[in-house]
Amino acid sequence: MRNFLRPTAFVDSPFGHDGKVARLAGGLNWFAAVELISVEAGKRVSTELLPVEGIENRFDDDMAARWKALTAARPPLQLGERTIRLDQPQVMGIVNATPDSFSDGGQFADATAAAEAGANMAGQGAAIIDVGGESTRPGAKAVWEGDEIERIAPIIRQLSLGGAAVSADTRKSDVMTAAIEAGARMINDVSALTYDGRSVGVLAASQVPVVLMHHQGAPETMQDDPRYADVLVEVYLWLEERINAAVDAGISPDRILIDPGFGFGKNIAHNLELMNGLAMLHSLGVPIVVGASRKRTIGALSGEAPVDKRLGGSIAFALKAVEQGAQIIRVHDVFDTVQALRVWRGLRDQALTPRL
Known part of the structure; x- marks a missing residue:
């Protein structure tokens, strides 16, 4: 089974939300939650809404890598x-x-x-x-x-x-x-x-x-x-x-x-x-x-x-x-x-x- 992260709960600004929001791909968008989509044999078997705050506590190595890719800035x-x-x-x-x-x-x-x-x-x-x-x-x-x-x-x-x-x-x-x-x-x-x-x-x-x-x-x-x-x-x-x-x-x-x-x-x-x-x-x-x-x-x-x-x-x-x-x-x-x-x-x- 593999887990995928879909950002959601977008917010206008990160100000006042330290630790509660993340920046999407180094761009101009911030999000406060992700949909955790679990997939087995190419099909979704479960979904769960997770807040950004404390999300690292749910990470295995694969999810940690996906999170890093999700939030890292894209070079020009x-x-x-x-x-x-x-x-x-x-x-x-x-x-x-x-x-x-x-x-x-x-x-x-x-x-x-x-x-x-x-x-x-x-x-x-x-x-x-x-x-x-x-x-x-x-x-x-x-x-x-x-x-x-x-x-x-x-x-x-x-x-x-x-x-x-x-x-x-x-x-x-x-x-x-x-x-x-x-x-x-x-x-x-x-x-x-x-x-x-x-x-x-x-x-x-x-x-x-x-x-x-x-x-x-x-x-x-x-x-x-x-x-x-x-x-x-x-x-x-x-x-x-x-x-x-x-x-x-x-x-x-x-x-x-x-x-x-x-x-x-x-x-x-x-x-x-x-x-x-x-x-x-x-x-x-x-x-x-x-x-x-x-x-x-x-x-x-x-x-x-x-x-x-x-x-x-x-x-x-x-x-x-x-x-x-x-x-x-x-x-x-x-x-x-x-x-x-x-x-x-x-x-x-x-x-x-x-x-x-």
Whole structure:
């Protein structure tokens, strides 16, 4: 049997609560209790609410390690000359150089237009620009790596020369290599290095940070009938396995991030349960990236609203994620999301201003 810790009972401020609250992942959130979830054979067998005060009295070695990971500060990301602090939420802007992405496929006439859009996102407050050349929406077909490179390399080159911190959204080793040569300083892999066996070697050699995203099944079929006994526990264990595999292959732990993979082999209930339990993933000890922008769950909960009418739901998911300590929010609508997070940050700063 294994025990998991899900932070809950969040409080506005630690002042006056010495020993009664803990800081989540070195960020701007404090919590006063955890849900102790006991799991056997991949299923929950019991849950218990524990106050932070005196919690160390319940620790075995495994729980002590999880607690340390849960509360430890995340070091900043170094993307080339850009330093991305992770003690506060950051925005990653999406630039899809694809004809068939679910939200913005075919939006850009050429690489220059796509690079200009990415530069505008950076100007609006996006800390990282994520450039992709292959759609991985439900039902999407794989793209030949040569076409993918041709789509993204010129965009990455223009953005990086302009001073932007650029991530490449790809699952193929040759595309990763080309993207890094063009100036990408992070790789965002929706397969978590499972699609291409050579990818882990590329990342270990280059030592650029990598986002490992959970998925169930291939894009062509992942939404046909996704099933989980317990989605939060299964995603946690799967990501734990992928982190360990990456570290064993030579990727430094401080260059690994995770993404729970909203919409990638998950139905509406799975997505909502994952978002509600997101804080538990911090005990994996690495930064969390959340990409729920414009996803189908939002449409399903709002009268089947089309993709271009899902801003409100995207903001709701973004705020829910940062309230649980997510460090990076991957979005299409940068200006609006940055504005929402600045208001959220203002609220946090006021709460964290000592009154005495």
